[in-house]
């Protein structure tokens with residue numbers, strides 16, 4: 001099924017296909033997709049057939065991902081890769097003592113400024129933290145970006161892993177080999193390992209978050225007792241339709257991220273020259289406002305896993321390499337319950353960001369474009385203000401709605417190491433711990449009606 005994207009601004013509209021994990025197909029020129037076989041001796045219109053494999057050839061069928069691209073010239077038609085100069089010094093794909101530090105401290109960052117000098121998505125991308133190794137195909141990296149200009153005469157290709165991009169400010173107009181996607185704050189986009197893409201900034205400055213997973217791909221979570229419906233619905237995932245340019249582009253550069261280092265290769269044509277394609281290895285976007293949350297309807301604060309949009313699994317059942325979890329608008333109806341997140345320590349590590357609004361556990365200090373990290377077993381929870389005002393309200397059991405907010409969490413079973421520039425960042429909130437220091441003892445042998453008394 002193809003869908004026309006609705007835009008109220010009159011911006012260029014792109015066509016999308018809908019679904020998750022489907023076998024998709026698309027042709028920009030009718031008849032360009034070979035029928036009945038993948039590599040005919042001569043492809044329609046003289047195109048080259050090229051496969052992109054996102055899983056090992058022999059991966060079980062239900063996990064196997066690959067697509068066939070029919071293009072004007074094959075990707076291989078370029079000069080040798082050379083290290084990009086000057087080197088990008090803030091990208092990491094192997095986390096060890098020489099690249100990053102271990103710290104159990106609660107960390108929080110204020111939003112990064114939009115750069116003054118011309119900076120595109122590639123130059124504006126920097127790794128915050130991560131674990132494991134892209135070389136060993138197990139691990140993840142969390143990056144952020146702050147950019148003010150479109151990529152020009154170049155395409156990016158990430159050989160290390162899949163990018164899940166969460167824009168917080170400014171739309172992204174992304175050209176991929178499968179076609180184009182518009183991604184606004186409040187939407188996310190997944191650009192799987194190996195696809196070439198170029199990011200334009202139609203609104204100017206842009207900022208956001210990126211989760212990168214090594215060695216696996218995002219999938220929808222099982223719904224268990226929730227049943228067959230709810231959370232993110234397959235039909236709300238949008239995949240581009242074939243779009244190509246048949247252009248000579250002298251000095252066009254492919255920038256390849258390989259082991260966290262950037263390499264460049266020159267070619268004289270646009271890599272967005274795929275006239276038709278089919279397969280199940282594809283870039284896609286999803287509007288977080290379409291998420292159908294499930295939650296408590298009587299007592300207690302449920303675990304945030306119920307808000308999982310996408311999960312990148314490990315080999316251990318139920319244990320994620322990286323879960324993408326959201327905290328969207330929703331009704332709170334629990335009775336005699338402390339409704340904000342509980343105080344907790346978690347064997348999983350939690351990196352959080354905020355797309356807009358306020359987060360229910362933090363009255364102040366956690367801002368759109370900012371971030372926090374609570375690593376394995378590091379205690380955290382609502383700040384003093386949130387606790388005092390919630391408990392101070394007493395047994396207010398009327399339903400209340402959390403509105404106009406979109407916070408999210410990247411949660412991993414691997415323990416992140418933090419990059420030096422993130423630890424030394426001028427945006428680091430060195431007073432973060434203060435948000436809990438004011439939590440006082442309300443303990444009383446007389447019972448629990450002590451909250452409104454001065455302690």
Ligand SMILES: O=C(O)Cc1cc(O)ccc1O
Nearest residue numbers: 303304341342350361380409
């Ligand atoms: O720490 C956080 O704010 C994220 C979180 C939210 C929640 O509702 C329950 C547990 C949890 O880790």
Ligand SMILES: [Fe+2]
Nearest residue numbers: 344350374380
């Ligand atoms: Fe948490």
